[in-house]
Amino acid sequence: MSPTELAAPSFFTEYLPHVSVDCVVFGFDAKGLQVLLLKMKHCDDWALPGGFVRQQEGVESAATRVLQERTGLEQVFLQQFRVFSEPRRSAANKWTSENEDLQAWLNQRFITIGFYALVPFEKVAPQPDSISDACSWWNLADVGKLMLDHNAILHSALEALRLQMRYQPIGYNLLPEKxxxxxxxxxxxxxxxxxxxxxxxxxxxxxxxxxxxxxxxxxxxxxxxxxxxxxxxxxxxxxxxxxxxxxx
Amino acid sequence: MSPTELAAPSFFTEYLPHVSVDCVVFGFDAKGLQVLLLKMKHCDDWALPGGFVRQQEGVESAATRVLQERTGLEQVFLQQFRVFSEPRRSAANKWTSENEDLQAWLNQRFITIGFYALVPFEKVAPQPDSISDACSWWNLADVGKLMLDHNAILHSALEALRLQMRYQPIGYNLLPEKxxxxxxxxxxxxxxxxxxxxxxxxxxxxxxxxxxxxxxxxxxxxxxxxxxxxxxxxxxxxxxxxxxxxxx
DNA sequence: CGCCTATGCGTTGAATTTACACAATGTAAA
DNA sequence: TTTACATTGTGTAAATTCAACGCATAGGCG
Missing domain, CATH: 1.10.10.10 (Winged helix-like DNA-binding domain superfamily/Winged helix DNA-binding domain)
Incomplete structure (x- = not known):
């Protein structure tokens, strides 16, 4: 191996191992409540937008970064609601990639921190990431089987949102200004x-x-x-x- | 190094790196609300009982294990309420130990998952862990400066508990049977x-x-x-x- | 220009919450 | 023994909040 290869950026040096963030991004339009999903490469499943935590950032920053990359939005309402960490949730990970570093990274066991975000639907420009080939809104009622335990995460996020509505206002981030x-x-x-x-x-x-x-x-x-x-x-x-x- | 030394148990092989759990253990007696705290070795600070997540367990199991070890209780009401992950929260880590493995382990950057627990005060037998030399109840009002950001974690736990009381009963785990x-x-x-x-x-x-x-x-x-x-x-x-x- | 539908504003009775009143019980002091 | 007192058990009335509904009006459409 040459020195340049040794110094090549790696997921393992850039991010905290075993830790991920997943975001349930809620939008709202005339058709109802929408969720932002990614179509994963090399498999038929859709998944929640997620990402990893850099060595020198907090999980909120990581989630904000994910949101910025997928939606283009800088300021979003973001709320962590639960950690999902069952060892078997990662057991289904069977990623293959020409990039060995990436492959090894993705096949780790992950504990993921669940966030939900409320965003202005019409201001979002959905952008897929490097391991997905589409990013788009789904009507909540039409969401089918998602990757890994993402259905459970989505369901849990909706519950958390409903709970939040009991004692906090919502709408500022989901509706247009007027x-x-x-x-x-x-x-x-x-x-x-x-x-x-x-x-x-x-x-x-x-x-x-x-x-x-x-x-x-x-x-x-x-x-x-x-x-x-x-x-x-x-x-x-x-x-x-x-x-x-x-x-x- | 001999093969036996290579195979020696290490924190790095037993646990997930960079991840910890911290428990705010609430008890209740005639004097009011109590919190279980540990007196850390080699420093004057008290701290919340915490621990690490094994390679093959979920964070709830890890927290349950911590609780079992510190209180002797098998069944406790346990609720995760937030993740604390600011990089600088670990910056103050300056552990020294004869055990180099332990020292390196403790000086990692950690993201910690906060749990609060409600336990029957009179059934608890507080037990310090390997890096502390005392474990005892503190009246909530008497708690002083804690290690790292543990004051913030404690404060946040109390807020979460107050919120929970709005829509769920409490008491079963905090009061005697009658x-x-x-x-x-x-x-x-x-x-x-x-x-x-x-x-x-x-x-x-x-x-x-x-x-x-x-x-x-x-x-x-x-x-x-x-x-x-x-x-x-x-x-x-x-x-x-x-x-x-x-x-x- | 009337019809239909959705909005703006209002009313009423029920249900819930809040603020007290008063009798009963058991300890401790007179 | 008696009396005083602090605390519990039960009840009630006023105040507030909640829920269900009425009706006039605005504005597009045939």
Whole structure:
């Protein structure tokens, strides 16, 4: 081996061994709740976007980096929710690659730190990574069998998100800056998986004191045009810190 | 090196590198909420009980093993709540030991998975580990500066516990099998850090349907003797699964 | 220009939460 | 023994919150 080969960058020197991060990226559009998935090379499975932790970074940075690379977004709402570490979860790893370093890296046992992210659907430009050949949104209801235990991770993320909604507001990261009350309600109904009374929902949301009603109405819409609202970021962040009162 | 030395057990072959678990063990007695801490050798700091993850075990098993070794308890309520991974959190590691293997191991960068545990105070037999020379309960209010970022971990665990109380019952793992309503209330007040109305508390707890009133009263107590209660384990576990209604 | 659908705003009764009142019990002091 | 006192058991009324529903209005569409 030549010195240059010895000095060649390796996954084993760049990243912490045995540790990965996986991100459940939620987006929201008219069709409902969407999840960002990667189509893995050399196999039919889709997988959650994931990555590894550099020798000198924290897991949040690693997840932020993954998110930036897959979505192009700099600022995302990111929340770690659980570690998945059963030894057998990695047992199915049977990667083959011309790159021996990569192959050995991927066939390690991994413990993975699960994050969920809430991102503005329409601002995302999905980008596959080096071991996948596609990256795209999937409607939550259409997601099939995923790689390894990624179905369990996805399911767990949704549970964590539903729990979070009980005491923290959501929406700032999932909706465009201006949105209507029916759109906000649709978001809540979709994530919670239940319908809510239109009038009680509106009263409750307004009572939280996070919304600012704009003077303009949505245009080009059939029937009565709803007003636009936007979040008061100051109040919103305060509610994230201190929590909301009740919950659904 | 002889073959036997090569085959000698090493932390690096037994455990996953860079990964640790730390446990915030909560107990409860008449003096309030207690935390189990270890006095580290060769330094004045106290620390949370922690350990490492074997090559073929999950992080929950690792934490359970740590708990078993420090408390003697087999069955404990254990909940992972966050990963602590800032690179600089390990920067303060300056362990020295005659055991070079151990020294190199301890001076790695670690990401640690935080767990909190709820245990029956009076059944615990605290046992120090190999790198500590004492293991004992501390009243939460008396805890001073801990090793590394363990103060932050402890604080974060308490926050997670308070959050959990909003939608899940606690007490089964923190109280003796038979307990009085004032004892249960004291537990809630201590963890939440606020006083609660005695009569409303009782009504609410009973309405949850988790308690069974026993025909006996506490004896040897000044003033009116309160009845004993115990948890209905079936209902309790159901509530852990499905969550409670409201919250404080 | 009326029809239909969805929004804005409001009302009412039920359910829950909160704040107290009062009797009962057992210890300890008078 | 009696009395005082602290604490528990049970109940109730007011206040607040929650849930279900009514109705007028706006705006596109035939």
């Amino acid at each position: 949105f209507t009350m029916p759109e906000l309600q649709k978001l809540y109904e979709t994530v919670l998986g239940q319908t809510l009374d239109r009038r009680n929902f509106q009263r409750r949301m307004l009572d939280f004191g996070l919304l600012e009603k704009l003077p303009e109405r949505k245009t080009g819409v059939a029937h009565k045009a709803p007003f636009y609202y936007r979040f008061n970021k100051t109040q919103y962040d305060k509610a994230l810190e201190e929590g909301l009162a009740g919950g659904w | 307990f009085t309503m004032p004892e249960l209330q004291k537990l809630y007040e201590t963890v939440l850090g606020q006083t609660l109305d005695r009569r409303n508390f009782q009504r609410r707890m009973l309405d949850f349907g988790l308690l069974e009133k026993l025909p006996e009263r506490k004896t040897g107590v000044a003033h009116k003797a309160p009845f004993y209660y115990r948890f209905n384990k079936t209902q309790y576990d159901k509530a852990l699964e499905e969550g409670l209604a409201g919250g404080w």
